[in-house]
Amino acid sequence: MSDLTKLTIAAARDGLAAGDFSSRELTAAHITAMEAAEPLNAFITKTPEKAVEAATDSDTRRGKGEAGKMDGIPIAIKDLYCTKDVLTTAASHILDGFTPKYESTVTANLWAEGAVMLGKANLDEFAMGSSNETSFYGNVANPWRREGDNRMLVPGGSSGGSASSVASFSAMGATGTDTGGSIRQPASFTGIVGMKPTYGRCSRWGVVAFASSLDQAGPMTRTVRDSAIMLEAMAGFDPKDSTSVDLTVPNFEAALTGDIRGMKIGIPNEYRLDGINPEINALWEKGIDWMKSAGAEIVDISLPHTKYALPAYYIIAPAEASSNLARYDGVKYGLRVEGEDLNDMYASTRAEGFGAEVKRRLLIGTYALSAGYYDAYYLKAQKVRTKISDDFKEAFKQVDAILTPTAPSAAFAYGEKGDDPLEMYLNDVFTVPASLAGLPGISVPAGLSEEGLPLGLQILAKPFDEETVFKAAGVLEEAAAFAATPADWWRG
Amino acid sequence: MGMIVQGATGDWEVVIGLEVHAQVTSNAKLFSGSATEYGAEPNSQVSFVDSAMPGMLPVINEKAVEQAVRTGLGLKAQINKYSVFDRKNYFYADLPQGYQISQYLQPVVGEGKITIDLADGESREIGITRLHLEQDAGKSLHDQHPNMTLVDLNRSGVALMEIVSEPDMRSPEEAAAYVKKLRSILRYLGTCDGNMEEGSMRADVNVSVRRPGDEFGTRCEMKNINSVRFMQQAIIYEANRQVDILEEGGSVDQETRLYDPVKGETRSMRSKEEAHDYRYFPDPDLLPLEFDDAFIDGIRVTLPELPDDKKARFVSELSLSPYDAGVLVAEKEVADYFEAVAEGRDAKLAANWVIGELFGNLNRTGKPLGESPVSAEGLGSLIDLIKDGTISNRIAKEVFEEMFDTGKNAADIVEEKGLKQVSDTGAIEAAIDEVIAANPDKVAEYKGGKDKLFGFFMGQVMKATQGKANPGVVTQILRPKLDD
Amino acid sequence: MSLDKATVAKVANLARIKVEEKDLEPMAAELNNILGWIEQLGEVDTETTMPMTSVADMKLRWRADEVTDGGYAEEVVANAPSSEDNFFAVPKVIE
Ligand SMILES: [Mg+2]
């Protein structure tokens, strides 16, 4: 039997349907790959026994002709999703030993469609990071390395473990969450497809909150088609989430017509950054050409407040986080560090339980909301956010989709960025604006850097128009014909 | 009227404002589907939302919105069709989320008013600043364990209406009248059961003192007082404490103080010493609360007659005295009972029976109205027996006690005990003749001009008939016989 | 606006994060670096702009007043570092 781990979800789905192999075989192959990829540290918790059990159940279902959309497909779950009776950590020391008694809506949707969980994927602590360096459970390695350079590269973040597991063929797909680029940027860094749906498309219920007005669940896969299949299984209205939108989930796969003739694609002038690596712009130009050749009409557009998206984001997200993370206080779950009294217990628990980046953001967020500063910071940022959102609304009067680079660089090595957090924040310069506006976006691997590392291009569309995103992404994927895979050095 | 504290340096006026937390009457909590019943086992009415498990989200209970609007209408207040839920951030053992979902800058209900009735028969209008919806916190038990505080989250997330008054009250009596009136309105509306012992109504009391006519002084807040009596005691203690400080040339610190009903004093709260910075911001898990005029109107048409209107109607239509009307409308249950009794009957007689005999017997036995052995229909049929001459008023009082003690109905008691009033002129005439024959000297005195003795003869005749003779008939026959 | 050591200590206390005295100064520098960068938001004219209140264009949904949850005290305290008879237990609080 050929290597089952190299199949796409679509191909595995067909193979399972045709009886070419069973989910048990497919799952076993991925468990082996996941174990072999231990050096990548992509998983915080592996659940191979549960996976085998779920695969067996899947085969039984299929035998009865009751297979769901993802039946028998082994995937990784970002460890930000609460999974019933399985350790859930958010990659934080403060959630030590936390085993939820409930299942997040998105994972429940996936299990209802038959998907098989391999384990819980590593991430930046509470999804705060762009390099997966802030996890209490250690750094995740990018399966890719620079040509002729053995240094370990970051997989991007915060869904770094998810990205690494998919790029290393340990999992056929993975769930991610995207607050400011946490699905799209790691997808770009690891040569896979990362999709952030419209805010409100996937339920946030049972996903550990970072910034409530920005967090969105989404799929990370190796192809656009797989992304469409997986999002369809994840998405849907959830009455338990007040920000979940009551819309029927379209057949996303059906949007992959390959036909974008007449589609108007916008190219935002403000995304041409000074001092950016020229190969990023070169790839973007290539992407524009591909879309034009496929019959799209290219339109220059302006998103004038782009420059202010990052600073606005770095007020809004930490402010919301400072409140969302107040519940980690040593009382109901997780770590407790005893203190002289209740307040000392809180302060000691939180000092030990949170890592440096989380603390930094909690302090910024607390300050931004505090008396006398609220108007200058939080309120101002929310007003700027309106402006950014309005920019997109204006643009979408002229165009159907927008094409940009996903990230300003390829993956970098651990420790390569200085210790200035601002330098790290700039990673999300192309992804954050759409997050602030709640738009759907996807990163598609489109080429290799001079150093042989994957680079992604991003497509954005109007709210709840994931179909246009997929349609354009499918064409981009085909034109780019990105077929490179990382050398599997981790197998030793 | 107002409370004046006489200091060595002159008079001080007391200024009081109240923030009342009223638990919304609803089956489920404000943002979760767990139950709200009082007195359940620890943490048994707690969902993962109420216990702030990671990833849990709030979804609003429509009943809470409806009740808030209903209350707003009852307080003749501005209803805001657009309001916002904010997070109030602070750390406390009984606050599992680390924030309370509340409403800050944009509450669901704006300015309104309450008319309070004072002992001297006067009324005063007290301004309502706002009413907003918010979550209740859990409960900390400090004395159940030698070195731990135990936390029960059953209350956590229960819907509260915080009703804030203007600083319009000037005495403990006015504050008490305000709380009583507010409770009465909430009960009429069915939006809060007003049970202070169970904590479904608690008051935060703001007290300051000033020279009469001066600017407001610095206030202190006493939190979570759950009895009207304690509230009045706390105000008196606190006003005097502040006057003492000011008279000694000191200044009052704005702070939260705890009223200790055992010691009868207020003290600074240790655990809440530090100044709070609640960092309010709109809750990103929720959207603004919006509804339209049709929603408000739909509630408006179901509003019951409220105590002030009912009182006015009892006075104008039923000709009750304002005092009686006030007593009868204070509790909706009483008013309903009275109206059932008065329906189709003499309202004044009904009022006398409810306020006199019914209240007297309830007091005697310590029973609440809800447990009264005499129903409104029962009392009504007793009054009917008086009206149709079956029994006298005096006998009726005996019958009522019997009804109250045994639960039997009036007609049966009258029948069993043979208490039916005698209107048979023959029997009465015979009794009168006997009385006249037995008291020749009194008859002589009467005829000699001592008119007052008529009452003596009436009494003797009633005695001879065991009180059953119809007094009207007796008079009719007795007078001509004596005047002969 | 520039954060000093005392402000950092105050904010850390509000956030209930214990910060060692020696770390206050470097932390203030770090936060000032970030806040300084954020200052550029001041360049945007937001005089007549409303703050963003919700990302999705929708109205708040209301649920029916029905008891649908709770009744599992053991599961509520299952992850608690300290509990007693289904109560959460915390260091004694003196009011
Ligand atoms: Mg208050």
Ligand SMILES: [Zn+2]
């Ligand atoms: Zn309150």
